[in-house]
Amino acid sequence: MQSFTRWAAALGLALWSGAPYAAPPPPLPADHLTQEALPARGPHWVYVVDYAFDNEIDTRVHLYDGDSHRRLGQIDTGFLPGFALAPDGRMSAVATTYFARGGHGVRTDVVEFTDTATLATASEIVLPPKRLQAVPTLFNVAYGSDGRFLYVSYVTPAASFGVLDPVKGAVLAEIDTAGCVLVIPSGPNRVSSLCESGRLLTVTLDAQGHEAARSMSAPFFDADRDPVFVQGVRTARGFAFLSFLGEVHEVDLSGAEPVFAPPWPLLGPAEHAWRPGGSQVGAIHLTLGRLYVPMHRGGEGTHKDGGSEIWVYDLAAHKRVARWALKAAGLKAVVAVEVSQDAAPVLFAATDAAELAIIDAATGHIRHVEKHLGQTPWQLLTP
Amino acid sequence: MRALDRLFEESCRSLASRTSRRSLLGMLGQALTGAALLPLLPVDRGSRAQAADAKPRKLGPEDCDYWKYCAIDGFLCSCCGGTSTSCPPGTGSSPITWVGTCHNPGDGRDYIVSYNDCCGKTSCGTCDCNRNEREKPIYRPSRNNDLNWCMANANANYHCTVSVIVGVAEK
Numbered sequence: 343m344q345s346f347t348r349w350a351a352a353l354g355l356a357l358w359s360g361a362p363y364a365a366p367p368p369p370l371p372a373d374h375l376t377q378e379a380l381p382a383r384g385p386h387w388v389y390v391v392d393y394a395f396d397n398e399i400d401t402r403v404h405l406y407d408g409d410s411h412r413r414l415g416q417i418d419t420g421f422l423p424g425f426a427l428a429p430d431g432r433m434s435a436v437a438t439t440y441f442a443r444g445g446h447g448v449r450t451d452v453v454e455f456t457d458t459a460t461l462a463t464a465s466e467i468v469l470p471p472k473r474l475q476a477v478p479t480l481f482n483v484a485y486g487s488d489g490r491f492l493y494v495s496y497v498t499p500a501a502s503f504g505v506l507d508p509v510k511g512a513v514l515a516e517i518d519t520a521g522c523v524l525v526i527p528s529g530p531n532r533v534s535s536l537c538e539s540g541r542l543l544t545v546t547l548d549a550q551g552h553e554a555a556r557s558m559s560a561p562f563f564d565a566d567r568d569p570v571f572v573q574g575v576r577t578a579r580g581f582a583f584l585s586f587l588g589e590v591h592e593v594d595l596s597g598a599e600p601v602f603a604p605p606w607p608l609l610g611p612a613e614h615a616w617r618p619g620g621s622q623v624g625a626i627h628l629t630l631g632r633l634y635v636p637m638h639r640g641g642e643g644t645h646k647d648g649g650s651e652i653w654v655y656d657l658a659a660h661k662r663v664a665r666w667a668l669k670a671a672g673l674k675a676v677v678a679v680e681v682s683q684d685a686a687p688v689l690f691a692a693t694d695a696a697e698l699a700i701i702d703a704a705t706g707h708i709r710h711v712e713k714h715l716g717q718t719p720w721q722l723l724t725p
Numbered sequence: 726m727r728a729l730d731r732l733f734e735e736s737c738r739s740l741a742s743r744t745s746r747r748s749l750l751g752m753l754g755q756a757l758t759g760a761a762l763l764p765l766l767p768v769d770r771g772s773r774a775q776a777a778d779a780k781p782r783k784l785g786p787e788d789c790d791y792w793k794y795c796a797i798d799g800f801l802c803s804c805c806g807g808t809s810t811s812c813p814p815g816t817g818s819s820p821i822t823w824v825g826t827c828h829n830p831g832d833g834r835d836y837i838v839s840y841n842d843c844c845g846k847t848s849c850g851t852c853d854c855n856r857n858e859r860e861k862p863i864y865r866p867s868r869n870n871d872l873n874w875c876m877a878n879a880n881a882n883y884h885c886t887v888s889v890i891v892g893v894a895e896k
Contacts, residue, residue: 397847445846498877499872499877524863565865643856643860646857
C-alpha cells in the first residue's frame, strides 16, 4: 500500500507539472435495434450443411460468404435433413424430422421451404413418416429441372419416393422403387434411383406426378467389387459417381434412358494406395471442366476418411492437372468439397475439424480458413 | 527526473506483482518452469524401459479399435450407460440393423456382428467410432451404417450403437 501511495503521488506530481489533461470522451449514443437484411447474393456464397453429429436433432445450414469471410445467416434443419435449392434459387427445401418433445415424442416428417432472399421460413408440406434419414447427398431431396416437382426419398427400410408440388403444398404421389434408393432428378419429370445390382431405375412421371413409365438400366458398377459413392457430382448432362477404388462413372441423364460413359481412373499405375473419401467426394466446375476430389492414402474401410490432398482433373481429357497438398499446408482432412460456378471460382473444402477452407480453384492457394463452422459440416452447396 | 522514473517503475512493478491476473500468470509460469525441469531430475528410468517391453494394453468394449466394431459408425453404447451388447437405460433397441463381418484376433475367427441402434434419446455424443470395413452404400442397406436404423422405432431418435455377435462367419 505504501508503494501505491508513492505511485499516486508521482502521478499527481506529473499532472501538476503541466502534463496535458484529456477530457473524458462523451458518452456513446443510444443504439437502435434493427433487423439485418441479407445482402444481394455474392458469387462465392456457400450453404454449409452441419449435421451436428453430437446432437443430431439440432442440425442447421449456415450461409457463408467466401469473399467477406462472414456467416450471413442460418436455416434450421431438424434431424438428419436433406437439403436442396430450387432451380431458380429462390427457395431452399429441407426435408427433415421433428419430435414433438425435442428428443422424443410424436414424429413429424416435413419439407420446409425457406425464402433464400430473407432466410425466413415460407411454407411447409407434411410428409408421411417415411423420409430417408441418412447422411447427406444431393439425392435425399431434389427438385425437377423446372421446379414443378420436388422429390423426397423414403426408406422405412422399404424404398420409395414422394412426389410433391411445392406450389400447391401437397404430396402428389408415392412411387415404389423396388429396393432402389434416392431421387436422382433429370429433366422436369424423371427420377432415377441407385440399385444394389449396380443398375439405375428410372421412373417417368405424368403431369399429375404419377408414374407413367419405368425402366431398368444395365449394370454400370459392381457393388461387391467396387461400389460407387452415392454422393454424385453434377455434370453438364447428368452426374458423375466416383467409386471407392477411384473410378469415375459419368452418367448422361439428358435423354429418356441413362447413358453410361466408359469409367476412367483417378489413379495412375503406381498410386493404388490413394483413394477418394469423405461425405461429399467431388466437385465439378461445369464450364472449366474441372473435377476436384479429396484423396487420402488408405485401404478397405477408409471410404469416409477425408482427403489430405485435393486432386484436380481435366474432365474432358480424363487427366489429372494438379495435386494440392492441403494437409501439408495445415488443413485437417477434407471431407466435403464444392466449387463456385463463376469465372473466378473458389473451391470450398470442409474438414473433419469443422474448418471451411476458401481455396483459389485455379491455383490451390488457400485464401482463408474459417474455424469452427458448425460441428460436423458434411455437405456444401453453392447457389 | 531519474529518481521520479525509478519511483514510478518500482511502484508499477509492485502494483503489477500484486494484481491477481499477473499473480496467476506468475504462478503458472513457475509451475511450467518446474514441470519442464522435472524430467531433468535424476530418476530411475528402469520402470519405463520395462513398460516399453510390456505387451500393449488389451482393447476393450470402450475402445473404438475393439475388434467387434469393425463396421460401426456411431456412438459406442458402452460409453453411454449401456454395454457393447445392451442399450442404455431408457432407450429402446432397433429391431432392424446392418451387419458386419469382423475378425476376432483372440480366436482367429471371423464373426457376423449385428449393429443395433439404441433409440429414443438424442445423440449420446461420446465415443464416436467411425470404422467402415466392408461397409457399403445405402443401396445395400443390410451392410450400410449411414442409415438411421432407429427409423422404424416408435421413437426414431438415434442415441448409440451396440455390437452383437450373431455367429461365426462361414468361409
